[in-house]
Amino acid sequence: MTARILKTAKIKITTKCNRDCAFCIFANGARGDNMPLDLFSTILDRLRSIPFQQLHINGGEPTVHRDFPALSRLARTRLPETVMVLGTNAITLTRNQRLMATTVECYDQILIGCDDEHGNYEQVEVVVPELRRAGKTVVVNSVLEAIDEPRRTRLARLCARYGAVHVTNHVHHIDVGQPVNRLDGLCARYLDQHLMIELDGSCYRCFNAMAKEDSEFSVWDRDFAAKVFAPRSEHYNFCLRCHEYTDSGAPVVPVER
Numbered sequence: 001m002t003a004r005i006l007k008t009a010k011i012k013i014t015t016k017c018n019r020d021c022a023f024c025i026f027a028n029g030a031r032g033d034n035m036p037l038d039l040f041s042t043i044l045d046r047l048r049s050i051p052f053q054q055l056h057i058n059g060g061e062p063t064v065h066r067d068f069p070a071l072s073r074l075a076r077t078r079l080p081e082t083v084m085v086l087g088t089n090a091i092t093l094t095r096n097q098r099l100m101a102t103t104v105e106c107y108d109q110i111l112i113g114c115d116d117e118h119g120n121y122e123q124v125e126v127v128v129p130e131l132r133r134a135g136k137t138v139v140v141n142s143v144l145e146a147i148d149e150p151r152r153t154r155l156a157r158l159c160a161r162y163g164a165v166h167v168t169n170h171v172h173h174i175d176v177g178q179p180v181n182r183l184d185g186l187c188a189r190y191l192d193q194h195l196m197i198e199l200d201g202s203c204y205r206c207f208n209a210m211a212k213e214d215s216e217f218s219v220w221d222r223d224f225a226a227k228v229f230a231p232r233s234e235h236y237n238f239c240l241r242c243h244e245y246t247d248s249g250a251p252v253v254p255v256e257r
């Protein structure tokens with residue numbers, strides 16, 4: 001048996017966004033809230049107490065957080081060995097040199113959502129070459145329901161030309177009246193060792209879980225580190241409607257594997 005290592009910790013630093021994508025359940029446009037700097041600092045302290053590999057900074061649109069440069073530098077300084085990943089629509093990066101400089105300084109990988117909903121084709125054409133010139137890993141992700149073939153081909157060509165990666169996926173985190181899942185074993189995604197930390201410090205061991213009342217624990221818990229790796233045998237309420245449910249066959253999250 002080997003000790004468990006968290007693959008990814010994702011911190012949602014804001015629910016604000018400069019776009020209003022129809023399929024997005026994670027942001028409230030301009031009406032959202034920002035995570036306070038002191039809570040972000042507490043989360044970094046907690047994360048330093050557990051083994052993990054990648055820190056994702058997400059939102060909402062994280063670059064619209066007014067303290068995005070300070071938060072990014074704090075994370076980079078406190079977690080020098082951790083791979084830092086930014087999830088963004090890249091719109092601000094073309095308008096604001098300071099935000100672009102922060103991104104280049106602090107992040108190793110940039111994940112960019114790009115399709116009709118994000119409405120950011122022009123900006124992506126600008127930032128992909130710039131980020132690749134700076135030596136960053138760049139992944140452009142398009143939701144298939146929101147992009148046509150010519151656009152998709154053009155994006156794929158752009159990425160191929162500059163050594164970025166273009167991926168596509170279906171909208172998966174939205175209830176569109178589909179039949180409920182028959183939930184047997186725990187979801188394979190749940191076992192995959194990702195931790196999402198919400199704006200209020202509540203934690204989910206899955207990136208797709210989003211029902212606030214369904215949080216398992218929070219960063220305020222003294223035994224946070226133990227809870228990240230604690231066994232669990234229940235589904236989230238949201239798993240009933242989740243498009244990504246796949247039966248792992250496991251009845252419980254193992255303590256070690």
Ligand code: SF4
Pocket residue numbers: 187188189190206207208209236238239240242243244245246
């Ligand atoms: S069914 Fe969906 S919400 Fe539930 S653990 Fe799997 S991916 Fe996460």
